[in-house]
Amino acid sequence: KKFEFVKIDIKNKNKLSELFKLYNFDIVINLAAQAGVRYSIENPKKYIDTNIIGFFNILECCKNYSIKHLVFASSSSVYGLNKLRPYKEETNTDKPVSLYGASKKTNEILAHSYSKMYSLQITGLRFFTVYGPWGRPDMAPFIFSKAILNNQPINLFNYGDMIRDFTYIDDIVESLVKVTFITEKEKNFKLFNIFNIGNSTPIRLLDFLAELELCFKKLAIKNYMPMQNGDVYATESDSSKLSDLIKYKPKTNFKTGIKKFVEWYLDYY
Numbered sequence: 001k002k003f004e005f006v007k008i009d010i011k012n013k014n015k016l017s018e019l020f021k022l023y024n025f026d027i028v029i030n031l032a033a034q035a036g037v038r039y040s041i042e043n044p045k046k047y048i049d050t051n052i053i054g055f056f057n058i059l060e061c062c063k064n065y066s067i068k069h070l071v072f073a074s075s076s077s078v079y080g081l082n083k084l085r086p087y088k089e090e091t092n093t094d095k096p097v098s099l100y101g102a103s104k105k106t107n108e109i110l111a112h113s114y115s116k117m118y119s120l121q122i123t124g125l126r127f128f129t130v131y132g133p134w135g136r137p138d139m140a141p142f143i144f145s146k147a148i149l150n151n152q153p154i155n156l157f158n159y160g161d162m163i164r165d166f167t168y169i170d171d172i173v174e175s176l177v178k179v180t181f182i183t184e185k186e187k188n189f190k191l192f193n194i195f196n197i198g199n200s201t202p203i204r205l206l207d208f209l210a211e212l213e214l215c216f217k218k219l220a221i222k223n224y225m226p227m228q229n230g231d232v233y234a235t236e237s238d239s240s241k242l243s244d245l246i247k248y249k250p251k252t253n254f255k256t257g258i259k260k261f262v263e264w265y266l267d268y269y
Helices: 013-023 038-042 045-064 101-116 140-149 169-180 204-218 239-247 255-267
Strands: 027-030 070-076 122-127 153-156 192-199 221-224
Touching: 013 045, 027 045, 027 169, 027 204, 027 239, 038 045, 038 101, 038 169, 045 070, 045 101, 070 101, 070 169, 101 192, 122 169, 140 204, 140 255, 169 192, 169 239, 192 239, 204 255
Parallel strands: 027 070, 070 122, 122 192, 153 221
Antiparallel strands: none
16 A cells, blocks of 8 residues: 555656655665666667666765665676676676676766765665566576477577576565665665675576476577677676675575476466
8 A cells, every 4th residue: 555656767857856855765776777788789878878877867866855775786797707706796897898787887886976975875786697577578587488488499698608696586685675774883884885696506507498498398499609799608696795784595596496487487478
């Protein structure tokens, strides 16, 4: 009964400002963004407009209406071509290899400056390959599932030799909620914070696909291709900083997570 949905484009600063004024929010969680590495190659302007201009508008509203805590989604894409894994929050993020990663790095820089200038409590969460029910249709589990069921080939970049720190959506949501309601008084919680949220158990892409095949009881048609521009070979999260703060520990291993995803996918589609 306390939930209300309002559809607003975050690029529209006036509408956004009206919303903030009307509801007098205490806390803001910003998960609005143009996501995905591959689409950023096709339509880069969308990423600048939404992820940078739109996020700037969110920051301005948080400043103008004295928000107590802003939590926003960053991404493991900020780590770019770093070869030293697992990635820690202190790992260099100056060399993202996709415009999407660059836009998320920009978010972190803007958020840091607003936090320092206006004493705003801001927390950025670097998500690592989130999957599960209600995900985006352009993500690998959805593309793979649709292709398997429709006997269509799956493009496997870098000839399938990719590693991802797949993190189940329930683990992400639980962490997000816990972080949102933490106060500055907590140990190791500063005015501005960045945390990794990952499963910290990287999975080979071909193993992920094999598990999907097992659940669907059907083999995929595989089309092996070279590495795509903007992609990285592997991601791996060190989430110990988050674990120390909120006792974060992922509960869903990838086999359980894929089983849950497939059950939902078959029911929904």
